[in-house]
Amino acid sequence: MSSVTVGTAMQEVIDHSEVVENEFVKKWKEGGGKVVGYTCVFTPPEIIDAAGLFPYRIRALGNPNTEIADSHLARFNCSFCRSCLQLGLDGTYDFLDGLVESNGCDHIRGMYENWQYVKPVSFFHYVKAPHVITDDSMDYYREELRLFMKALEEHFKVEITDEALKSSMEKQEEIKERLRTIYEMREGKNPAFTGAEALSLFLLASAVPDEEFIRMADAAIEERKGSSVSGYRARLMLAGAATDELELVRAVEAVGGLVVTDALCYGLRAFYSPLDLEGDPVEAMADVYMKDMLCPRMYEEYAKRRDFILGKIEDASVDGVVVMHNKFCDVHGVDNVQIRLDLEKRNIPVLALEKEYGSRADVGRIRTRVQAFLERIGG
């Protein structure tokens, strides 16, 4: 089911995307470089990059263990956040020189603050993003970005110039262009990448130096030109909570549901909107990372999220949508109900999945539901 020949270029991407501390991170550290970790899409990696630091997007890669994290976060905290905290505390993320906290949700705040409380890193900064978009809130967020820059400058004894920011933004745009090309290639009539492969490419983009990602992505794109995935029963869209679970997408695709697009923050939501490279860098970043983030934490922006999903369903000829959230995820738990109702109203088949993050025991249940969903939509 859902198969395509994996060549050496794609295999290289997959291999590097499946480890937290990949060899490029190691090399960067060996050369004396510093790495700063972040999670939420409203933390501009350009700023970290412009400070001469390596921006690394924190991930848990489906890690099912949370025993150390459970001493600090409760069982009713989102299991993705607990999994990330576990990796922070068990030494997996010892290569990080800094953490950028964000108020994406209260669970992720708990993750950061417990991490810093139990095992402090030398640089810890909290970027606060407003929950509404108004002139005042945009001013506030731009000010937050400037404070973030100042904190980096002071701690790492560097200067973030406008030139450096612009250059980082250009590099980030080059990365995003690759990701957009990859998504176009999977959304087309003959998808050239599986959803799991697209996720591997996405994860790699925020875990290796820019030039390494561009090299590997270009090779994978070249390798897949003219190829198409075969053997799938239906074209699915994955929407909902943050997930970097390659195994989950593989499980969905193993029963024949090819994930041709998504509306995920470890996915399309993070790169669909292009940066304006001409104007003021802080203005440009604020416009993309605040106004276009499509996260359900932005309570008033529901219509924009819904329309984004509806547009993507059209673009990618989606047969059915899987909306998922981790147990106890408040923001997506609420948003997914509204999304499901809105899709059902338009007779778009939708499967709502509540799951535990990274639990292998959950894969069987998910497979059964997805398979039944495919049988239902006639895939």
Added chain:
Amino acid sequence: MPFAGIDVGSLTAQAVLIEDGRTPLLKTIGVRLLYKSISVKPNPLDSARTVMGELLDEHGLSWGDITYCVSTGYGRDKVQNEGLAQENISEISCHGTGAFSTAPRVRTIIDIGGQDAKVIRVSEAGDLDNFVMNDKCAAGTGRFLEVMSRTLGISFQDLGPLAIKARSRIELSSRCSIFAETEVLHFLQKGYDKAELAAGICKSMADRVMALVRRVGTEPEVMMTGGVAKNIAVRSELERMLGQHMLSSNIDPQIMGAYGAAVLAQRSGGGS
């Protein structure tokens, strides 16, 4: 030549053979998986081989006689990968098809198995319209009744008959299987009547299932399938809450998944 369905679930495995769709010549054998033993790993393939092997033997048939076989249940893909079935289909579709084949008037199927509870809606043509499944929780599944029977010191089969003998019932406040067990133990130690506790357990089970039913809604007629459909107390409590009688199938509700698989095998395998 028969068409076959194999349903390997979490607690039992069923095999069904059908000939020409109308005459079930069947037999069910519950093969208990090894959940009570911690030293052995349950193997769905062994269950599939045993249950179908014995069924074939009893009728003087062999594996080679099967025209087409569909596997379902938790071990469905393993059973197919091993070559014991040509196709695997989710238990949701199989229960829907099975129930519809025995009673075309059915539109809502409540299937409660060992570790899953599902509410399935089928169309007038018998196609799968919608479904919901329980969240990751044992409350509202067969496992809950089994744990509670053990706590009461009675067999799983005796729970329903004991519950309907009760003149009143003890309300259980807990929604969690683990805590409910503690609660039942507490009542037992205080000397409360087992029958009244059994009634409380079955009511609590029905409450959980109704929570699921409300999510997808019911359209008449309703049928209950899966092992828990045999529990008379849960069944009558659900009927009371639904405000309607549920259809009775003319075959054992526990084999409905395997029967549906066999019906689908017949469709895929070119039967009538």
